[in-house]
Amino acid sequence: MDGCLEWVLEIGKFNPTDTLPVKTGGTPFQGAVWRALRDIPCGTTVSYMNLAKQIGRPAAVRAVGSANASNPVGIVIPCHRVIESDGSLTGYGGGVERKLWLLNHEADLRRLAVTY
Numbered sequence: 001m002d003g004c005l006e007w008v009l010e011i012g013k014f015n016p017t018d019t020l021p022v023k024t025g026g027t028p029f030q031g032a033v034w035r036a037l038r039d040i041p042c043g044t045t046v047s048y049m050n051l052a053k054q055i056g057r058p059a060a061v062r063a064v065g066s067a068n069a070s071n072p073v074g075i076v077i078p079c080h081r082v083i084e085s086d087g088s089l090t091g092y093g094g095g096v097e098r099k100l101w102l103l104n105h106e107a108d109l110r111r112l113a114v115t116y
Contacts, residue, residue, distance in 0.1 A: 020076055022073050022076055022077070024071075024072050024073065024077070025072070026067075026070065026072070029057075029060075029063065029067060030067040030070060032055045032057075033051065033055060033064055033067035033068065034067065034071060034077045036051055036054050036055050037051075037068070037071070037077050037078055037079055037081070037082070038077055038078070039054075040078060040081045040082075042078075042106045042109065042110065043106040043107050043109060043110030043111075044081065044110075045081050045082065045083045045103065046081060046082055046083070047082070047083055047084060047085040048061050048064050048065050048068070048082055048083075048084065048085070049061050049085050050085075051064050051068075051082055052064045064082075065091060068082055068091065069091060069093065071093075074093060074094065075102075079092070079093075080092055080094075080098075080099045080102045080103060081103070081106075089103075
């Protein structure tokens with residue numbers, strides 16, 4: 001049982017999508033957005049506006065949203081971690097309920113890792 005607990009705790013610390021090789025295609029702009037998405041730590045979120053700033057294109061908030069929506073490999077490129085500036089959940093291909101579930105699940109893993 002101890003081995004299982006250690007494994008679960010490691011999930012909260014390690015973001016396996018960071019290094020998983022994927023072939024996405026897309027435009028150079030989309031690639032920049034998708035790379036930035038992979039840098040968002042598990043259990044955290046970023047706004048579309050802040051993501052646009054992170055890639056050096058602060059005026060491209062809508063384009064960031066479009067690139068996010070064009071993500072060919074959801075979960076691996078964690079587009080569910082992007083939210084509106086006011087904290088609201090929008091724009092997830094799997095539906096807002098699934099986005100909320102994923103965010104809550106990751107937050108639970110993060111809390112579990114901190115607890116132990």
